[in-house]
Amino acid sequence: MTPEPLRTVEFAATDTLLREDVNMLGALVGEILAEQRSPEFLGEVERLRRAAIGRRESNAPVAEIAQVLQGIELDHASDLVRAFATYFQAVNLAERVHRIRRRRDYERQAAAPQPGGLREVLRGLARQGVTREELLALLPRLRVEPVFTAHPTEAVRRALLKKEREIVTCLIGDIDRGRTPAERRADRERIRLALTTSWQTAEAPSAKPSVADEFQHVGYYLSDVLYRVLPVFYEVFEDALHDTYGDAPVPDVLGFGSWVGGDMDGNPNVGAETITAALAGQRALVLAAYRRDLLSLGEALSQSLTRVGVSDALLARIGFYFEHMPQAAAKLRPRHADMPYRKLLTFIYERLWATLHDEPEAYSDAAEFAADIALIEDSLRAHRGEHAGGFAVRRLRRRVACFGFHLASLDLRQDSATHDAAIAALLEDADWSERSVEARTQRLHRLLRDEGVFSQGNTTSQSTLEVFRAVAALRPRYGERAFGPYIISMSRNAADALSVLALARIAGCVEHANEVRADEIRANETRSNEARGAVPLDIAPLFETVDDLDAAEDTLRALFADPLYREHLASRGQRQVVMLGYSDSAKDGGLLASRWALQRTQVALTRLASDSGVRIAFFHGRGGSISRGGGKTERAVIAAPRGSVDGYLRLTEQGEVIHRKYGIRAIALRNLEQTTGAVLRATLRPRVPEPREDGWRALATELARDSRAHYRALVHDDPDFPAYFRAATPIDVIECLRIGSRPSKRAGGVGVVRPPGIAALRAIPWVFAWAQNRSGLTAWYGVGTALQRALQRHGVETLAEMARDWPFFNTLVDDVEMVLAKSDPGIFERYSLLASQLPQGDLHAQFHPRIAAEFERTRDAVFAIKGGTELLADDPRLRRSIRLRNPYLDPISVLQVDLLARWRAGGSVDDAMLQTLIATVNGIAAGIQNTG
Numbered sequence: 001m002t003p004e005p006l007r008t009v010e011f012a013a014t015d016t017l018l019r020e021d022v023n024m025l026g027a028l029v030g031e032i033l034a035e036q037r038s039p040e041f042l043g044e045v046e047r048l049r050r051a052a053i054g055r056r057e058s059n060a061p062v063a064e065i066a067q068v069l070q071g072i073e074l075d076h077a078s079d080l081v082r083a084f085a086t087y088f089q090a091v092n093l094a095e096r097v098h099r100i101r102r103r104r105d106y107e108r109q110a111a112a113p114q115p116g117g118l119r120e121v122l123r124g125l126a127r128q129g130v131t132r133e134e135l136l137a138l139l140p141r142l143r144v145e146p147v148f149t150a151h152p153t154e155a156v157r158r159a160l161l162k163k164e165r166e167i168v169t170c171l172i173g174d175i176d177r178g179r180t181p182a183e184r185r186a187d188r189e190r191i192r193l194a195l196t197t198s199w200q201t202a203e204a205p206s207a208k209p210s211v212a213d214e215f216q217h218v219g220y221y222l223s224d225v226l227y228r229v230l231p232v233f234y235e236v237f238e239d240a241l242h243d244t245y246g247d248a249p250v251p252d253v254l255g256f257g258s259w260v261g262g263d264m265d266g267n268p269n270v271g272a273e274t275i276t277a278a279l280a281g282q283r284a285l286v287l288a289a290y291r292r293d294l295l296s297l298g299e300a301l302s303q304s305l306t307r308v309g310v311s312d313a314l315l316a317r318i319g320f321y322f323e324h325m326p327q328a329a330a331k332l333r334p335r336h337a338d339m340p341y342r343k344l345l346t347f348i349y350e351r352l353w354a355t356l357h358d359e360p361e362a363y364s365d366a367a368e369f370a371a372d373i374a375l376i377e378d379s380l381r382a383h384r385g386e387h388a389g390g391f392a393v394r395r396l397r398r399r400v401a402c403f404g405f406h407l408a409s410l411d412l413r414q415d416s417a418t419h420d421a422a423i424a425a426l427l428e429d430a431d432w433s434e435r436s437v438e439a440r441t442q443r444l445h446r447l448l449r450d451e452g453v454f455s456q457g458n459t460t461s462q463s464t465l466e467v468f469r470a471v472a473a474l475r476p477r478y479g480e481r482a483f484g485p486y487i488i489s490m491s492r493n494a495a496d497a498l499s500v501l502a503l504a505r506i507a508g509c510v511e512h513a514n515e516v517r518a519d520e521i522r523a524n525e526t527r528s529n530e531a532r533g534a535v536p537l538d539i540a541p542l543f544e545t546v547d548d549l550d551a552a553e554d555t556l557r558a559l560f561a562d563p564l565y566r567e568h569l570a571s572r573g574q575r576q577v578v579m580l581g582y583s584d585s586a587k588d589g590g591l592l593a594s595r596w597a598l599q600r601t602q603v604a605l606t607r608l609a610s611d612s613g614v615r616i617a618f619f620h621g622r623g624g625s626i627s628r629g630g631g632k633t634e635r636a637v638i639a640a641p642r643g644s645v646d647g648y649l650r651l652t653e654q655g656e657v658i659h660r661k662y663g664i665r666a667i668a669l670r671n672l673e674q675t676t677g678a679v680l681r682a683t684l685r686p687r688v689p690e691p692r693e694d695g696w697r698a699l700a701t702e703l704a705r706d707s708r709a710h711y712r713a714l715v716h717d718d719p720d721f722p723a724y725f726r727a728a729t730p731i732d733v734i735e736c737l738r739i740g741s742r743p744s745k746r747a748g749g750v751g752v753v754r755p756p757g758i759a760a761l762r763a764i765p766w767v768f769a770w771a772q773n774r775s776g777l778t779a780w781y782g783v784g785t786a787l788q789r790a791l792q793r794h795g796v797e798t799l800a801e802m803a804r805d806w807p808f809f810n811t812l813v814d815d816v817e818m819v820l821a822k823s824d825p826g827i828f829e830r831y832s833l834l835a836s837q838l839p840q841g842d843l844h845a846q847f848h849p850r851i852a853a854e855f856e857r858t859r860d861a862v863f864a865i866k867g868g869t870e871l872l873a874d875d876p877r878l879r880r881s882i883r884l885r886n887p888y889l890d891p892i893s894v895l896q897v898d899l900l901a902r903w904r905a906g907g908s909v910d911d912a913m914l915q916t917l918i919a920t921v922n923g924i925a926a927g928i929q930n931t932g
Contacts, residue, residue, distance in 0.1 A: 018098040021171060025090035025091075025191070026090060028090075028195060030046075031192075032195055033045060037083075041083075045080065045083050047068075048069075048080070048891045049891075052887040052891055061826070065894045066894045066897075069891065069895050069898055070898055072895070074912055077916050078915070081892055081916070082923075084888040085892075085919075087888045089164070090195075091885065092929070096663075097168060101175050104175065116674040116677055118236055119236075119240040119243055121680055121681055122135075122680075125680065125681065125684055126245070135245060135684065136245075138680070138683060141647045144648075144676050145649070145651075146651060147257035147258065147484070147650060147653065149653070150259055150260045150261075150654075163198050164663065166193075167191050167194050167195070170190050170191050210269070211274045211277075214260045215261055215278055219282070219407075221658055222285070225663070227286075227399060230402055233254065233672050233673070234250055236673060254672065254676075255402060255408075256409070258409070258410055260278060261410060262411050262412045263412075264414045266415065272463070272470040275412070275471075279406065279474055279478050282406055283356070285407055286404070287405070290352055294349045294396075297376075297392055300389050301389045303339065304338045305339075308383050308385070310340045310341070310383060311375070313378070314376065317372065317375055318344050321344070321347040325347060325350065325361055328351075341379075348369070351369070355369075366400060366405045366479060373396055376393050377394060404479055405479060406481055409481055410483055411484035411485055411487060412484075413487040415490055416490045418464060419464065419496065419500060420432055420433040422457065422503060423444075425455075425461040426457040426506065427452075427455070441495050441562070445498075447506065450505075465507040466507075468507035468508075471537065483536075485579075486538065487542050488500060488540065488542055489544065492551065492555070494559045497565065498562070498565065500535075501564070509537075510534060511534055534571035535568060540577035540578060540579045541556075544585060546588050547588075549598060549600070550597060550601070553605060556576065556605060556608055556616075575616075576615070577617045577619055578616055580598055580602070580619070582594065582598065582620070582629025583629065583763030584763050585597055586628060587763045590711030590781060590782040591780065591812075591816070592708070593708035593711070594627075596701065597704070605618075606642075610643075617650065618644060618648070618650070620636075620651040623652070624656050625779070626779045626815045627778035628767055630657065631811070634678040637675070638678055638682055639807035639811045642686040642687060642689075643686065645679055645682040645683050647683045656925065693806065705786075706786040706789050707782035707783055707786035710781075710854075711781055714847075714850065715758055720841075720847075724847045725769070728847075729831065730920075731761075731765060733914065733917045733918060737921065772925075774824040774827040774828050774924075775851065776819040777851060780816050780819055780855065781854050784858030787858065788857050791861060791864060791865075799865045813865060817872060820858060820859050821872045821878075821879065821882055825855055830894065831897055831900075832844045832851075834901060859871070885927045889923075889924060896921070899917050899920065903917060
């Protein structure tokens with residue numbers, strides 16, 4: 001039986017090719033299911049899908065699907081989930097390729113560039129009066145840095161990633177239907193092969209991933225995707241610049257970061273050893289990529305001295321290598337004797353090999369390697385070689401400038417409680433964490449002046465010091481860009497930052513003034529830095545809760561007033577990195593209170609930066625879901641407070657977002673373009689001052705207060721809620737997932753007691769659990785009550801005006817609307833019923849009416865503010881995308897509820913049932929897409 005998937009969903013006329021791709025892939029999946037399982041199995045899948053469609057079209061109860069699935073055998077259930085998840089894979093890939101198709105359509109129309117692309121952004125800036133001089137003045141300090149974290153809510157195996165890439169390659173090959181029938185048949189068989197072997201491959205490894213496994217996963221995107229995309233980005237940027245402002249070089253504006261191997265917060269598996277291993281692994285990946293490029297260049301640059309000249313500098317370099325690298329010289333082929341470029345490339349290749357293995361001929365740093373590449377580029381340019389290899393050499397030069405010998409800057413992160421524990425041990429002061437900020441600051445000052453006395457400490461302090469010793473040892477080897485900021489989780493006061501400086505000094509992690517760039521040190525502070533040395537790390541406090549965000553200005557003001565910390569800032573070029581926590585602030589106070597606290601904090605710190613002469617660089621700790629700061633990066637940047645972007649954007653990319661945004665080269669390029677374009681717009685032409693904003697801010701403060709109170713009354717203040725949460729969500733299954741090396745709960749440090757229940761749970765599993773049960777509660781609970789009260793007090797016109805004219809509020813309302821559209825109250829009720837028979841009583845009856853009522857309040861408020869009666873009425877593509885997935889998603893959800901009840905009834909010990917439950921978790925995550 002061949003399915004006819006998704007044809008009940010309407011496609012726009014311009015999306016005909018997308019419909020064809022979806023139907024072709026859906027038919028292939030159907031054939032594979034019939035072949036791998038049976039035609040009867042395929043028929044059952046189709047019946048379930050049609051039942052799910054019928055249920056949504058007629059608003060029938062979920063019970064009709066539940067009756068079909070109740071008590072199903074485990075093997076059968078697992079295959080049903082895999083079947084629906086395979087459909088999701090097909091739809092997801094077809095949609096991503098369609099994004100590439102739309103981009104190509106725009107590129108064919110020079111008069112109408114794609115919205116958000118660099119060409120469209122630069123044309124828009126020119127229309128707004130941005131001059132060439134103004135733009136070129138910004139470019140040297142423009143910086144965009146995506147940072148890949150080890151916080152998965154989806155971890156696709158590398159083997160499956162390669163199969164996806166094969167499918168995408170085939171779809172792109174016929175993106176405009178230019179293939180012949182024979183070629184199309186061959187492509188279809190290649191797709192069938194990839195889908196069939198994917199079906200026969202386990203979705204996840206049987207063992208919990210190690211930090212090394214996480215490194216391999218992130219390394220794929222850095223070395224296999226972004227390495228290739230990077231020079232293309234610069235070519236697009238320079239073409240767009242030429243189109244609007246004339247020829248001008250684009251400096252290196254992109255950088256990449258990683259947390260894999262350096263994120264110690266709550267992960268006992270991460271420390272000095274993983275930091276060392278991560279940097280070595282990153283260097284191995286990038287050196288391998290360079291060597292592949294050199295081999296390609298060697299094939300291309302076959303120029304002979306009898307046909308063309310080369311520069312004297314290049315010939316001198318070859319002569320130097322003949323003298324100093326005789327073993328490499330012996331490998332040169334006699335027939336290449338008159339091919340100078342090939343000879344030099346052979347020597348460069350051998351030096352990279354020596355670099356990897358730390359042999360005497362190794363490059364001292366990436367700059368020395370870049371200098372050799374520059375010799376080739378300069379010689380080609382001077383001898384009519386611009387079109388005889390210059391393009392490929394220029395691409396390599398761009399890669400070296402970005403990736404160096406480090407590939408990505410490794411951030412370090414640790415909880416402030418761990419630093420307190422280390423200091424307490426070194427000072428033999430068990431009451432350290434209980435002392436006042438003033439008392440701790442005075443004692444830390446003594447340590448920073450080398451006046452304090454400390455002991456050998458204990459295991460905790462020594463492991464912390466080993467991290468700083470590793471930085472001191474590795475930084476000279478890998479370069480100053482090898483390390484990103486040192487992030488202090490749960491930062492609450494100035495002493496938290498001073499503790500890091502003190503620990504670094506005790507460990508000997510300092511550089512002296514003659515190693516620090518002179519232009520970054522004020523003259524009157526040079527002597528003190530020479531005497532004590534400067535810590536070569538940006539110290540980045542991470543403000544995570546609503547209260548900590550509100551206190552951030554006082555914390556930074558105290559730091560900026562501290563003479564020893566100002567010495568540190570002088571050594572860092574008077575720049576302070578501040579990380580903003582979207583996840584824990586939303587978990588603490590709800591989405592609306594979190595968003596407003598983040599906005600307020602950026603306004604206050606931007607003002608403080610102006611007053612203090614310190615440039616504050618905001619680092620946005622965003623997740624994939626709306627309640628963890630997810631959503632469209634472009635819109636978030638534009639909605640940021642005026643002056644807060646200032647040419648710089650650093651943000652985390654994690655979970656399924658990495659795969660969605662960077663899994664395909666063309667889409668990775670599009671995302672980098674959109675993000676950079678948004679930073680250009682927000683910096684060069686931020687929103688003009690709006691006289692109505694004072695009133696809007698006051699109303700937003702009111703909304704945040706009401707929302708936070710309503711949210712906390714449920715989540716944090718009701719003693720029965722943690723039990724309800726554990727019953728009405730699959731959190732117990734999520735805690736068993738083998739997709740990350742980090743525990744799902746924070747551990748307490750010395751002097752720190754982590755409260756039980758919700759407060760101790762990390763934000764990722766918290767949000768993930770509420771996405772799994774299809775409620776999306778973390779993104780809207782409290783929002784509806786606050787909006788309804790504001791509508792009563794201020795009227796619909798006021799809030800509608802805010803949503804129309806204030807980007808902050810417009811983005812907030814749109815994000816909430818999207819989560820509401822992806823939620824399903826009927827299916828969520830099935831999960832809630834799991835809490836009807838607990839030792840505490842019928843918690844379903846206690847909590848479900850409150851939650852259901854808030855959902856309706858939120859939906860009705862959004863309708864009132866936007867003037868509609870259908871969610872996502874102004875975003876038909878997203879509405880259609882959700883409708884595409886729901887018929888496959890609903891049966892998995894119903895099946896998950898049934899399996900949860902059975903698993904828990906048996907004491908949650910049946911491993912076979914757990915594995916099937918894990919398959920449902922993965923399937924729902926793939927269908928919802930932004931879950932973590």
